[in-house]
Amino acid sequence: MTGETLISARGLSRRYRVRGTGPGAPRRETIALDDVDLDVRAGSALGIIGESGSGKSTLVRLLLGLDTPSAGTVTIDGRPVDARASARSLHWLRRRTGIVFQDPYASLDPRMSVGRIVAEPLWALDVPGDRRARVREVLSDVGLEADAAERYPHEFSGGQRQRIALARAIAHRPQILVGDEPLSALDVTVRAQILAVLRRLRTEQGMTLVLVSHDIGVVQNLCDEVVVMTGGRVVEEGPTEKVLLEPQAAYTRRLLASVPVIDPHRSRD
Ligand SMILES: Nc1ncnc2c1ncn2[C@@H]1O[C@H](COP(=O)(O)OP(=O)(O)O)[C@@H](O)[C@H]1O
Ligand SMILES: [Mg+2]
Numbered sequence: 001m002t003g004e005t006l007i008s009a010r011g012l013s014r015r016y017r018v019r020g021t022g023p024g025a026p027r028r029e030t031i032a033l034d035d036v037d038l039d040v041r042a043g044s045a046l047g048i049i050g051e052s053g054s055g056k057s058t059l060v061r062l063l064l065g066l067d068t069p070s071a072g073t074v075t076i077d078g079r080p081v082d083a084r085a086s087a088r089s090l091h092w093l094r095r096r097t098g099i100v101f102q103d104p105y106a107s108l109d110p111r112m113s114v115g116r117i118v119a120e121p122l123w124a125l126d127v128p129g130d131r132r133a134r135v136r137e138v139l140s141d142v143g144l145e146a147d148a149a150e151r152y153p154h155e156f157s158g159g160q161r162q163r164i165a166l167a168r169a170i171a172h173r174p175q176i177l178v179g180d181e182p183l184s185a186l187d188v189t190v191r192a193q194i195l196a197v198l199r200r201l202r203t204e205q206g207m208t209l210v211l212v213s214h215d216i217g218v219v220q221n222l223c224d225e226v227v228v229m230t231g232g233r234v235v236e237e238g239p240t241e242k243v244l245l246e247p248q249a250a251y252t253r254r255l256l257a258s259v260p261v262i263d264p265h266r267s268r269d
Pocket of ligand 2: 058
């Protein structure tokens with residue numbers, strides 16, 4: 001079941017000043033995100049698709065207050081997200097959100113034990129309760145052995161490291177989990193396992209998911225809504241099956257032409 005609007009973006013834009021190519025070239029602007037409106041309902045799973053450079057990562061950074069928009073607003077549960085606010089006054093936002101990136105190794109401090117890595121947000125966000133117990137619990141939730149807490153990131157495979165990154169992202173029980181290509185660096189088997197963990201988080205803990213993925217199969221498996229982006233704009237949005245099986249925008253048709261989309265209701269004969 002999904003409910004009220006949880007995340008809402010209006011007129012969201014982000015421009016970057018970049019140096020032109022060639023000697024003495026003037027600075028110019030890139031428009032990474034261009035006037036995007038977006039609503040994510042509580043308990044839903046939203047997929048964001050589009051080719052590389054279409055603005056997906058920029059969008060999720062702005063939604064989480066990790067970057068400041070050039071124009072527009074983001075609210076979570078009606079509360080304005082202000083990336084420039086102090087760390088302290090962003091506690092409410094950090095408590096409600098967690099993020100997993102593509103490269104699990106880059107996001108794990110190699111000098112810290114897995115237990116400390118996963119517990120760190122609990123300390124940083126003043127989460128009450130038995131933190132050691134919570135670390136054990138969340139490691140088990142993502143399918144790691146309890147003794148993982150005493151070990152170090154380099155002792156794990158890429159897939160296991162992504163489980164650690166996921167445990168860290170959800171240790172404080174965020175309402176919203178954002179994944180920016182969280183499965184893309186993983187091989188097929190591991191991808192399926194972590195996909196199953198994400199599905200479980202959603203059904204058992206009612207987590208709201210926002211998932212950037214270029215893998216249409218992952219989006220079809222996990223998301224009930226999809227937005228399609230190109231050139232910093234949303235060109236199509238709607239229920240996953242509708243968008244993937246009956247794309248309206250020419251861009252979406254081109255994007256999907258290169259990947260097979262399986263219609264679960266049509267028997268192949
Ligand atoms: N820090 C930055 N400085 C300059 N340009 C950037 C920066 N981050 C992103 N961009 C540009 O903004 C556009 C959108 O990037 P991004 O949001 O990372 O796309 P995606 O995640 O869909 O691949 C791209 O053209 C990218 O080059
Ligand atoms: Mg990206």
